[in-house]
Amino acid sequence: MHSIDQYRDSFLEELNKITVDKEPKNLYEPVTYILNLGGKRLRPILTLMSADIFGADYKKGLSAAMAVEVFHNFSLVHDDIMDDAPLRRGQQTVHEKWDINTGILSGDAMLIMAYQLFENYNPITFQALAKLFSKTALEVCEGQQYDVDFETRDDVTIPEYLKMIEYKTAVLVGAAMKMGAIVAETSEENQNNIYQFGRLLGIAFQLQDDYLDAFGDPETFGKQVGGDIIENKKTYLYLKALAFLDKKDSIQLEQLFSVQLDDNSDKIETVKQYFISSGSAKATQDAIKEYTEEAFKVLDTLSIADDKKSLLKTFGTSLMTRSV
């Protein structure tokens, strides 16, 4: 087995190869730009780790890992247009640095480039990877659509919210790991189980994101703490609080989530108090723990050596205790 740093280094080395000069420049420069903005590279690392765990030379997973990362960045470019976001990882978004049309077209090119990366595999593996990828990519689109739909709905339920984050975020984590398993040509059972592991961990990861957005340490959290509250985003914290609060308080909270203010410091503090007093903050932490534990339970079903299971467990735990 190799270390996370080894996976990341191999991945970054591979990344440098695909972002060479291609024409037309206005199409490919934004691709190079977004792919080099950084990030945790969590998904491709998971693909390589999974290939390694199931007995393949992990480098065999590099093209699939790259496809996952290129797709993830495609979705960021198009989502940033839809969300009208000026910044991504502290830098200008593609549509802000260039324009919306460039963001649309360069994003389209990235989606196609992701599929092309599977061409490095034999036909059987190619089809397995591309099928999983298409299913996952379509679910990510559906998740994004639910997210957009939820903005203008005030009757979003907790199960609906969980389905949305599952589609928008978690299935790609599951697919990233399953791709490693496919490349390693392990049993279908192992493939499906590692997918479930990744999917459950992905849900926990997104709930953790929701939690950190409100309760993260401003010193270490990369984004503005309280960003979701400022944008009136109906996160798990918010929906759980509404469910727990009495009529009067939930109306107050809904009221707070219906305004856009210039100075948000009071709003953020009041909302966070509601999240704590209602028991929603605690319920969110419990949910994170439950999904993580469910993911760890899936590990028992994998036919791999115990030390490899511990490695996955350690990595999962480190994700759930992160502050970034």
Add this chain to the structure above:
Amino acid sequence: MHSIDQYRDSFLEELNKITVDKEPKNLYEPVTYILNLGGKRLRPILTLMSADIFGADYKKGLSAAMAVEVFHNFSLVHDDIMDDAPLRRGQQTVHEKWDINTGILSGDAMLIMAYQLFENYNPITFQALAKLFSKTALEVCEGQQYDVDFETRDDVTIPEYLKMIEYKTAVLVGAAMKMGAIVAETSEENQNNIYQFGRLLGIAFQLQDDYLDAFGDPETFGKQVGGDIIENKKTYLYLKALAFLDKKDSIQLEQLFSVQLDDNSDKIETVKQYFISSGSAKATQDAIKEYTEEAFKVLDTLSIADDKKSLLKTFGTSLMTRSV
């Protein structure tokens, strides 16, 4: 062999099957909408015809034909956003009927759905189709980017223009036909030759489009005659006219193509006169004829019966003598 109408009917029957109710509605309704706006269905018909010609049951080509049409409509949805076009086939464009975000996301879903349609084939055929499709789709994006780039350049050359229409339009016609050949499992030589036939016919088809836009019969031409002139579009007609005219007249023509007017009737007439007097209209007709003849020459290299070659020739000729 079957008739064009049979191919079209089979295709439309298949189309009804894929546009069923899927959730979320806001993602899939625009897909159903754009796919049912009509159109000549030229590309999918060519896929079916090609499968038929190379000895397959043409219905085996239906999924590939559908992929080509879904991709073509994906590109229309995204291009219409980029061109800020309110109408498509006389109806509201997707981003106009819904909004830009819906156009972006539904378009993304269509691109993925196109790939999924190849899953109906065995792994070898699947990989061959998906590889050709990715290469072609990326070229279509590149063609669209060149088209956008040319809007703000005044030094576009004829070879550059021809490369742009080849990428934006012609390669998909070639790929549509090659897909039929792949499905029919004919020789690689036949596959490559039918691709060249389609590509050359596609270039002729686009030049014909340029020509009809200026000189089409307003009674039968679907779009507004002179649309390209109103939008100052640098078509083959325009670039050839600039090349042929003397300094004084070419400056005049460039002048006319630098303004946006409310009433365009005088401008259209003057520009058309330049197209005729310079010899550009004639040169365009010659180029259409040359590309068509080059396409027909490729037919001789195909190892298929002569009556099938005549069929392709008849179809090609009918495209080049169209008024719509």
